[in-house]
Amino acid sequence: MKAAVLIAPGKFNIEERPIPEPKENEVLIKVEACGICTLEQRLFSGAMRLPLPLVPGHEASGRIEAIGSKVVEELVPGQRVALDLVERCGECYYCRIGKSNLCLNRYKDAARMLGGFSEYIVVRPNQIFSVSDSVSYEEASFAEPLACCIHSLKRLKVAMTEDLLIVGAGTMGLLHLLAGRSMGLRITVSEPNSARREMAAALGADFVIDPKATDISGFGRDITDGIGFSSCVVTSPSPSALEPAILAMAKAARINIYTAYEDVMHIPLDLNTIHRNELLITGTEGRGQEDFFQAVRLLSFGKIDVNPLISARTSFSGLGEGFRIALSGDAYRVLLMHSML
Ligand SMILES: [Zn+2]
Numbered sequence: 001m002k003a004a005v006l007i008a009p010g011k012f013n014i015e016e017r018p019i020p021e022p023k024e025n026e027v028l029i030k031v032e033a034c035g036i037c038t039l040e041q042r043l044f045s046g047a048m049r050l051p052l053p054l055v056p057g058h059e060a061s062g063r064i065e066a067i068g069s070k071v072v073e074e075l076v077p078g079q080r081v082a083l084d085l086v087e088r089c090g091e092c093y094y095c096r097i098g099k100s101n102l103c104l105n106r107y108k109d110a111a112r113m114l115g116g117f118s119e120y121i122v123v124r125p126n127q128i129f130s131v132s133d134s135v136s137y138e139e140a141s142f143a144e145p146l147a148c149c150i151h152s153l154k155r156l157k158v159a160m161t162e163d164l165l166i167v168g169a170g171t172m173g174l175l176h177l178l179a180g181r182s183m184g185l186r187i188t189v190s191e192p193n194s195a196r197r198e199m200a201a202a203l204g205a206d207f208v209i210d211p212k213a214t215d216i217s218g219f220g221r222d223i224t225d226g227i228g229f230s231s232c233v234v235t236s237p238s239p240s241a242l243e244p245a246i247l248a249m250a251k252a253a254r255i256n257i258y259t260a261y262e263d264v265m266h267i268p269l270d271l272n273t274i275h276r277n278e279l280l281i282t283g284t285e286g287r288g289q290e291d292f293f294q295a296v297r298l299l300s301f302g303k304i305d306v307n308p309l310i311s312a313r314t315s316f317s318g319l320g321e322g323f324r325i326a327l328s329g330d331a332y333r334v335l336l337m338h339s340m341l
């Protein structure tokens, strides 16, 4: 089987490897699609460092190929699945208090992590989420990032008909938009790039604004009888994105810093704005098992369409070009399609 091995930043080797044998408590998956997410882009660019060589890829889908003899869950060969490839230990403090997304041992064993850029992969049954046959492999590869957005919206405790402000309309901003729409929210997307604003509008944003031309706070108060947005997700790592969002919030609003920053980011804020308005500012990292189930159901029920977010598909041999497109700043998701020649 083929595996794309990152041997140094910017350099993949496409290796021929034996198809792995599932142990008795493991399942062999034939991988069919895997997104090139920010994590892979940062590994490729060298902005994030993990022990190399490794096979990246954590937004993967495929089908069950073989099932170990001691797997207790009733699984069927051929079943279409989305995969959770960021391993949780199940043993540390956070795993045991139900916050496995904060697992202390996530990145400890590089051999059991990521791996979606190979034709076959062996996983534990709890890493498998069945997907309806009506969902394509491409669509199923969005289950993981979608689960992260669901986790984010749940952390904000959004309520139906609330006004949500999404700052940034990259892939994650737009996935928040799709998930938020399915939760009955009224959504304003703030994005300086006009092509991305058009995409946000096409995907059903109630309002789309250019933060360079429109005062977010004034706009938010205009559409809410002077109240302001009641919740906000910041998906843009731009240092100038956060403060205008905070100033546009209603009293008792909640703000989630969803984006990761490549460097340490200190942003000066008027803390009295937070104090006087009882604002809650939080962050989210990854997703839990329930979030993943909910993402897979949203896709399986046909509640959301992620196809407009597929910018390009690549084969193993075109992976370098796929990363170039992904890193260009103009793309949404680029997918490695394992069976594409
Ligand atoms: Zn991801």
Ligand SMILES: [Zn+2]
Residues within 6 Å of the ligand: 088, 089, 090, 091, 092, 093, 094, 095, 100, 102, 103, 104, 105, 106
């Ligand atoms: Zn853990």
